[in-house]
Amino acid sequence: QIWSGVQVEYDENGKHAGVPQPAASVAPRGPPKHKTSPGYRKYQIVWRNVIAFILLHAMTIYGLYISIAGYVQIKTLLFMLAVGSCSALGITVGAHRLWAHRCYNARLPMRILLTLFQTLAFQNHIYEWVRDHRVHHKFTDTDADPHNSSRGFFFSHMGWLMVRKHPDVTTKGRTVDMKDLEADPVVMWQKKYYLWLVPIVTFLMPSLIPYWSWNERFWYSFFTVGVTRYMLSLHATWLVNSAAHIWGTKPYDKNITPTENPTVALLAFGEGWHNYHHAFPWDYKAAELGNYRMNFSTAFIDVCARLGLAYNLKTANASMVKKRSLRTGDSSSGDRGHHRHP
Numbered sequence: 001q002i003w004s005g006v007q008v009e010y011d012e013n014g015k016h017a018g019v020p021q022p023a024a025s026v027a028p029r030g031p032p033k034h035k036t037s038p039g040y041r042k043y044q045i046v047w048r049n050v051i052a053f054i055l056l057h058a059m060t061i062y063g064l065y066i067s068i069a070g071y072v073q074i075k076t077l078l079f080m081l082a083v084g085s086c087s088a089l090g091i092t093v094g095a096h097r098l099w100a101h102r103c104y105n106a107r108l109p110m111r112i113l114l115t116l117f118q119t120l121a122f123q124n125h126i127y128e129w130v131r132d133h134r135v136h137h138k139f140t141d142t143d144a145d146p147h148n149s150s151r152g153f154f155f156s157h158m159g160w161l162m163v164r165k166h167p168d169v170t171t172k173g174r175t176v177d178m179k180d181l182e183a184d185p186v187v188m189w190q191k192k193y194y195l196w197l198v199p200i201v202t203f204l205m206p207s208l209i210p211y212w213s214w215n216e217r218f219w220y221s222f223f224t225v226g227v228t229r230y231m232l233s234l235h236a237t238w239l240v241n242s243a244a245h246i247w248g249t250k251p252y253d254k255n256i257t258p259t260e261n262p263t264v265a266l267l268a269f270g271e272g273w274h275n276y277h278h279a280f281p282w283d284y285k286a287a288e289l290g291n292y293r294m295n296f297s298t299a300f301i302d303v304c305a306r307l308g309l310a311y312n313l314k315t316a317n318a319s320m321v322k323k324r325s326l327r328t329g330d331s332s333s334g335d336r337g338h339h340r341h342p
């Protein structure tokens with residue numbers, strides 16, 4: 001049978017064999033028999049997500065309009081920046097460098113704060129975010145990579161969130177060990193209550209605080225601090241998977257797609273030094289240099305380490321990095337200024 005995206009074979013229950021199904025799934029799904037057939041990458045669109053993203057973008061245009069045209073108070077715009085920064089740290093310092101890569105250890109108060117920040121970002125709960133991200137590193141640019149960049153800019157940017165996953169993501173994804181997250185009560189608590197936490201933490205609280213504190217109109221803060229802030233931070237995050245897998249230099253490993261992309265680094269709180277990151281994923285700086293050039297996340301971890309909240313910070317030493325660059329790099333400069341390798 002040809003997999004057309006509509007005509008698909010299911011087991012008796014119409015499900016992936018042995019895979020628990022979320023109740024809200026829009027279309028029935030299941031792997032076709034011939035996993036290696038060329039038609040296998042056919043797109044099975046999840047219209048619920050497509051419609052949600054269209055609506056969110058429309059609301060973002062309105063949110064930008066009321067911000068730029070001066071309807072919203074300056075205090076609200078500053079608050080939007082603060083909330084956006086906290087949610088970014090929840091992703092970079094929390095989901096990414098702490099939970100996905102274990103670049104350092106964090107004490108309980110820091111893990112609770114980062115979980116709150118990560119919930120603000122509404123990018124799936126930490127467990128799911130980390131599972132997809134570990135699978136991305138393990139199977140980069142294959143069909144098992146959830147946002148496989150060989151399928152083009154749009155797919156790796158946001159298209160992957162609007163179609164059913166390639167069956168390889170699930171089957172090969174099962175080989176990724178998640179026991180460390182299962183052992184973290186904060187992560188499992190967030191997973192359990194995520195559907196309750198998201199509306200309250202991501203949208204309601206950011207809308208109510210300006211309304212309560214400086215009399216901003218509730219809907220103005222909803223459209224700016226809630227929706228617009230959310231969508232801008234989603235695009236900044238998604239650029240790591242799209243732009244920083246397409247454009248930029250490869251000083252550490254020229255044989256992989258991830259690149260050093262300063263624009264993305266700036267927008268994504270230091271996560272655009274992506275060639276380095278794929279070469280040394282366990283480095284808490286996610287970049288070569290010890291300075292904070294376009295890497296606010298590293299500064300935040302260093303402050304937490306000073307306060308005793310973060311410890312056991314892992315980082316690659318200069319000679320290791322140099323060896324790797326000489327062996328596999330493209331002899332460009334990376335994030336270390338304009339010096340070239342010999």
Ligand code: ST9
Binds near residue numbers: 021022238268
């Ligand atoms: C979002 C996430 O935007 C963005 C992540 C970006 C990551 C970037 C990384 C870059 C580095 C750091 C960046 C820092 C940036 C800083 C920013 C600063 C401003 N392994 O998913 P399901 C199995 S989210 C193993 O439903 P479908 C599993 O059994 C945006 N197994 O598949 C699962 O069941 P369960 C908001 C896996 O039906 C079952 O399959 N959220 C794996 O194909 C079904 O899974 C959305 O838009 C795996 N990796 O649906 C929601 N994956 O979970 C989007 C799956 O019970 N999500 N399995 O164990 C969805 O609606 C759906 O997932 C879908 C696919 C439609 C996309």
Ligand code: ZN
Binds near residue numbers: 136240245274
């Ligand atoms: Zn990547």
Ligand code: ZN
Binds near residue numbers: 096100
């Ligand atoms: Zn990573």
